[in-house]
Amino acid sequence: MRNKRYIWLPLILFGYFIFMTLKFGLNLLHQGHTWTFILTCAAEIAVLILLSFSLRRRDRFRAEHKK
DSSP states (O other): OOOOHHHHHHHHHHHHHHHHIIIIIHHHHHHTOHHHHHHHHHHHHHHHHHHHHHHHHHHHHHHHHHO
8 A cells, every 4th residue: 555645644734733723723813813813724724735735746756766
């Protein structure tokens, strides 16, 4: 079975993101910093998506070079 690092690594980071959102993000919402919270969440999700595409591309190149 192929190593699907492009799936499990972003999922682990997403779990960490959810934990940190529950720990610190709720304080931002209570203080009235809604846009800061929303922009931080959007930036984190964008980074996770870019990481997934980057790792998928890297794994594809490694598979081609092995052949």
